[in-house]
Amino acid sequence: MNQQNILKGPAGLGLLVLSAIVLVVSFGYAFMNLSSQGHASFNTSSTLPWGQPIATYLYFALASSGLGMIASLPLVFGFKQFYPVVKRAIFLAFVILVSGMAVLAMELGHVFRMLWVIPFNMQIQSAMFWMGVFYVADLIFLLWKLQTLEKGEWDSKTSKQVGIGSFLAVLLASGNLALIFGMMSMRPFWFDGLLPIYFYLTAVASGLAALVFFIYLAHGFSRENMSSTLQRLLEGSLPKLFAAVLGGTLLFIAVRAITGLYTNNPEIYVVWRDYLFASSTYQASLWLGIVLPFVLMMMVNLRNNASTQVLVSILVFGGLFAERFFFVVGGQVVPLFKGTWEWNLIQYTPSATEWSLTIMGSALLFTLYVLGERMMNLSAEPPAIVASPAPGAGVTASA
Amino acid sequence: MAKWGMVIDLDKCTGCQACTTACAMENNTLPGESWQDVLYYHEGTYPSAQMKWLPRPCMQCENPSCVHVCPTRATYKDMDAGGIVFVDWDKCIGCKYCMIACPYGVRFYADEKPLLEPDLREIFPGADGQMWSPPYQNPDQDWKRGIGVQPPGVVSKCTFCYHKVSKAPAGAVDLDEDVPEMKEYVPACVRTCPPKARFFGDLDNPTSQVNQLIGDKHGVRLKDHTGNKPQVYYLGAGAGVPAFEPKPRS
Numbered sequence: 001m002n003q004q005n006i007l008k009g010p011a012g013l014g015l016l017v018l019s020a021i022v023l024v025v026s027f028g029y030a031f032m033n034l035s036s037q038g039h040a041s042f043n044t045s046s047t048l049p050w051g052q053p054i055a056t057y058l059y060f061a062l063a064s065s066g067l068g069m070i071a072s073l074p075l076v077f078g079f080k081q082f083y084p085v086v087k088r089a090i091f092l093a094f095v096i097l098v099s100g101m102a103v104l105a106m107e108l109g110h111v112f113r114m115l116w117v118i119p120f121n122m123q124i125q126s127a128m129f130w131m132g133v134f135y136v137a138d139l140i141f142l143l144w145k146l147q148t149l150e151k152g153e154w155d156s157k158t159s160k161q162v163g164i165g166s167f168l169a170v171l172l173a174s175g176n177l178a179l180i181f182g183m184m185s186m187r188p189f190w191f192d193g194l195l196p197i198y199f200y201l202t203a204v205a206s207g208l209a210a211l212v213f214f215i216y217l218a219h220g221f222s223r224e225n226m227s228s229t230l231q232r233l234l235e236g237s238l239p240k241l242f243a244a245v246l247g248g249t250l251l252f253i254a255v256r257a258i259t260g261l262y263t264n265n266p267e268i269y270v271v272w273r274d275y276l277f278a279s280s281t282y283q284a285s286l287w288l289g290i291v292l293p294f295v296l297m298m299m300v301n302l303r304n305n306a307s308t309q310v311l312v313s314i315l316v317f318g319g320l321f322a323e324r325f326f327f328v329v330g331g332q333v334v335p336l337f338k339g340t341w342e343w344n345l346i347q348y349t350p351s352a353t354e355w356s357l358t359i360m361g362s363a364l365l366f367t368l369y370v371l372g373e374r375m376m377n378l379s380a381e382p383p384a385i386v387a388s389p390a391p392g393a394g395v396t397a398s399a
Numbered sequence: 400m401a402k403w404g405m406v407i408d409l410d411k412c413t414g415c416q417a418c419t420t421a422c423a424m425e426n427n428t429l430p431g432e433s434w435q436d437v438l439y440y441h442e443g444t445y446p447s448a449q450m451k452w453l454p455r456p457c458m459q460c461e462n463p464s465c466v467h468v469c470p471t472r473a474t475y476k477d478m479d480a481g482g483i484v485f486v487d488w489d490k491c492i493g494c495k496y497c498m499i500a501c502p503y504g505v506r507f508y509a510d511e512k513p514l515l516e517p518d519l520r521e522i523f524p525g526a527d528g529q530m531w532s533p534p535y536q537n538p539d540q541d542w543k544r545g546i547g548v549q550p551p552g553v554v555s556k557c558t559f560c561y562h563k564v565s566k567a568p569a570g571a572v573d574l575d576e577d578v579p580e581m582k583e584y585v586p587a588c589v590r591t592c593p594p595k596a597r598f599f600g601d602l603d604n605p606t607s608q609v610n611q612l613i614g615d616k617h618g619v620r621l622k623d624h625t626g627n628k629p630q631v632y633y634l635g636a637g638a639g640v641p642a643f644e645p646k647p648r649s
Contacts, residue, residue: 038510039493039552040511042511044511046498046509049498049508050495109495109551114494117472118470126467184499186500186502186625270643332499336501336502339452339453341439344645345645
């Protein structure tokens, strides 16, 4: 078995320094603009209050939830072939969620006030209150799970209980996040009781994209540097799961688009027709970011190929980020009750400050991730799995 | 305690925007932060095209979706203040979820790009935590109810001029600007309306002028299907919101 984690060496140090520099610069730029201009440095407005920072938070939070669900496959449901990615998935889920929360913190009007007014006022009617509760629980469970794995408890009673708790927290957090949008009947583009299912699917898709990309990054984009069990997973169950969730995502988008375009309600069909499908960016993100990866993952001779998997993960990053952006903005582009003051769809393009927050979140993710790779053994696997048969047998054969 | 409500007669309203101006002067709002506005709508096409207009304050809903979604209870409906919906600026975290949830678009996050240049916030920089300090500022201030000039990073909205209404004598039923002893307690938009298209009073009192008008002239609430149940009623022809129609594609 040949395991080489390039992030533990000089390449990792270089990436750490680079991402830390990008983090400091992007944070500094956003902080400077927010301090001098306030939220006037955003291109959001009272007619379209949620912009790219919210879409970025949504993307990160759901990618984290997706990674949490992937980690539950072996820890809760007994799919032991996923053990080789569990520790990395849990750590990634943690740092992606922290990065998303950092972006959200910069978007809010009074972030520090939030720390006391939410717990002291207990507004249990608000889905956003529960978002705070469930994501904090999610963070705690992720840390706890990571700690049990660090201690080498892969299959203990405690690790199972924490795993189940974590899985429930992830389901509640991402499902509730969907309902923040899905319960808004005054925003018909979002109003959808099945939105949690759509969020679960896309969460796993974005989680898989992150997992695959960071696995390859850690191993210098070479399978030879990976353990045999990890290689086996990347040639078997994982690409199939990736294909399945991308297929599910496409199905959901198709169903939403068909019902949206069919309805007479202009607050839905106009959004699909004149905002989403009229946008070349949306079209590109849909066809290149979701359809093409799905096709690639469905081709037996391509889906096990390392280059294809890296390409697909990068394409899905972009595709699902755009999906989140168009989802968040799409629910607001039809002006509510504005008459001829807003006689068209509301125009919105993110400002440089908003972009800097997206970059800041990404840089924070890279920084924390590389730190984690250097300080911990994220490739750790339970001894019983490591001792299992060589690539080509076992999981691949049975999958 | 009264349940304060407003009635707006569209057959009398001329769309002059005096109410909008009076509100802005009374509450020191910024351009674009239109707690009270008159919205114009085009409906239909030639030869039956119509132009409609709707004066639009906060509806102070009986079942306000903005209150339900607020994670901090910063937005609340105060039954001891006539059922007016307030924003506590000391609790608001600026998440803007209430703006998403309000079907009437009557909430404002003034910490945004200025609607008009020059930016009044730069000409009259804010003091004492305010976003800006206009030279002639209403002395009434109550941040727990979102009255005054707001600090940055919070949401603002119409308060039915609670700083005036709250001073009305106990048991007052109709706050009518034509009654000399009441006129100081009438909301600015009602008091200033030249064609007297607005009425303000107690919706819980069967003898109130607002209840009589709603009953006699078939008062309706806008977007009633949302279930928010506004405390603002409209009278007359054209009391409805046309469906959104985008600009024709060239």
